[in-house]
Amino acid sequence: MFKAIFYKEWIKTRWYLLLAVATTLGFAGYSMLRISRVVDLKGAEHVWEVMLSRDVIFIDLLEYIPLLVGMLLAVVQFVPEMQRKCLKLTLHLPYSQLRMVGAMLLYGLLVLSFCFAANFFLMALYLHGVIAAELEQHILLTAVPWYLAGITAYLLVSWICLEPTWKRRIINLTMSVLLLRIFFLSVTPEAYNQFLPWLLIYTLLTASLSWLSVSRFKVGKQD
């Protein structure tokens, strides 16, 4: 069944995913080019110096990109389900409704993780040859909360999209903004290092919210 569910989700999202991977890799690549230009003009030592003394990480351009990518994936994946209540068709299939919703979210998490992993791979590949491992880790660890925010945004926007009433959607949206704010409280590099495992648990917990919306849909809540 997973294969069939993934097949449907793939049809919905394939063009968006291509765009998302290209865009995020484009931004990550551009950030690496910025480092490359500084290295070419002023030498690698200058990069190390500004990173250590002035908290510059060179990838600040990426801060909100994963957030946007995660939000749009949820929209692309779940708005077609809610158009003319297509979700009824999905939930009518002879398969556990909880597992169905879980499989749809799992698909989103897997493709989003693939897209974000490609970003990290590209950055790690370039940085490995230019700066010391500690500084490479410094840059990548600073980016981790931004990418976790992208995954959380995906799960929260899924929750909003699957909600059957507009009134509750607005409430969910407000709560989502507040929940996502947590990922952007500090601009200091590696500020979240001690907090990362909790942030990961926090992200995974938001996955359960979509089932609340589906449960409301199932009992016929409407505006």
Added chain:
Amino acid sequence: MKIDELKDFMNKGTMENIIECKGLTHYYGKRLIYEDLSFSVPKGRILGLLGKNGTGKTTTINILSGYLKPRAGECFIFGQEIQHMDPALRSNIGLLIEGHVQYQFMTIKEIEKFYASFYPQWKKEAYYELMNKLKVAPGQRISRMSCGQRSQVALGLILAQNPELLVLDDFSLGLDPGYRRLFVDYLRDYALAENKTVFLTSHIIQDMERLIDDCIIMDYGKILIQQPINKLLNEVRKYTLTVPEGYALPSMNDFYHPTLIRNTLEAFSFLPADEVETRLKTMEVPYSVLNSEKVNLEDAFIGLTGKY
């Protein structure tokens, strides 16, 4: 309930109720839709739910398909309470959503491939037989099809699923007369040949007359009539009588929605003509000519539920 249990259920007897709803009550906010509604659909029958806008047809379909929890009462399909039904049992319920909704983002070929994975008894040829008649390419996206074509895709998918029960919400919505006729003929032939049970609603009463065995006519808040269509059409009569102009209508039990236009009084009733004549004489109605005529389903529906 597993599929074997379902087969046992289906083999218990030909008049086994496939759908059974008891004491349904539902409100939207404070507005009562209906109260204490009970009905059942025996195996192998095609039952049409008729009613004016707002009488609760779609509400009933939503309850039956498990997407609305009634304020009170319960519904059973294949003997299982709908809200807690075994997911496997849904493979034996074909659902057509109002407007022939299907996944717009898929093509004819993709949607067949997707659904086929969920149904072990999937009949691919039944779907493609219908698609070949449409003369559309397998790569045609559903969002770019006309409403009529989409209705055939939805019907083809239900035929391929080959369920025991079909629940169809307003199947004629948006269809031109040709596609409506095609849909009705295909469905009627399929249901009779395979002894399927069908529960449906439609705004087009003429289509229902060609298709259904039994009907439930709903009025605001209640069921007005539930009986086989042949019995209804044999028994209900339109009576017209000539009365003096300006005649004030008395209260008439057993007469549905009597209307007076100039000096012609029109009413519908299940009473035979001689009984009507006796009643009119008892009520001292000053009529001169009494006509009785059989009516089609649409006229019967309007006569029994009123024009307003």
